[in-house]
Amino acid sequence: MARKKRLGFSAPEGRGGWFVTLAILSILAMSTGGLFGLYLVSTVEKAVDEKKKGEDIKKTPAPVYTGDLALRALPSVVTNLANGDDIWIRLESSIIFTNGALQNPDVVVAEIRQDILAYLRTLSVTQIQGASGLQHLREDLNERVALRSKGLVREIVVESLVVQ
Known part of the structure; x- marks a missing residue:
């Protein structure tokens, strides 16, 4: 039988031809994957280096206090909650203010304690449960x-x- 040549390329016949073709395609796939992997690694390294440079340039944040x-x-606040006479809450807290800003700090402390007491009596246990409840309570206060x-x-x- 005569081989037919198409486009100037003739494929080898038999099992050996398939192995050669498979080997060539495997080498081509590995080299393509390797080059693409090297490209990704270099891109990621550049991004990490740029981020590190940006963090070094950033200044430390100014202190809040x-x-x-x-x-x-503040004196301890002990009261019952809104949803029952048998559920009590005790809150111990302090206030931070600029020294000399308050004319009479004792009066302000008493007013704040009274306001906190009135507010705590309106709360239910479900409103202060968990981390988010505590955060909301702190923000409201x-x-x-x-x-x-x-x-x-x-x-x-x-x-x-303390809630009990």
């Missing part, structure tokens, strides 16, 4: 303290919270 600050402990002190108190720090 600077200057002449004062910390005043900070808003109330800011309103009560006309913005002179910077933050309220929840030291302990």
Whole structure:
């Protein structure tokens, strides 16, 4: 039998022809995959290097509490919650304010404690459960303290919270 030549290429006949073709395609696939892998690795390395350079350039953030600050402990607040007479809450906290900003800190502390007491009596146990509940309570207390002190108190720090 005569071989037919198509486009100037003749494929080898028999089993050996398939193995040669398979070997050529395997080498071609490995080299293509290897080159593509090297390209990806170099791209990732460049991105990591650029990120490190950007982090080195960034300045450290300014501290939140600077200057002449004062910390005043609030008396413990103990009250029952809104959803039952048998569920009690105890909150111990402190306020942070600029020293000298409050004319009479004792009066402001008493007003803030009274406001916190009134607010805690409106809460239910489900509102303060879990980490998100504690975060929401802290944010609500900070808003109330800011309103009560006309913005002179910077933050309220929840030291302990017991619900039983």
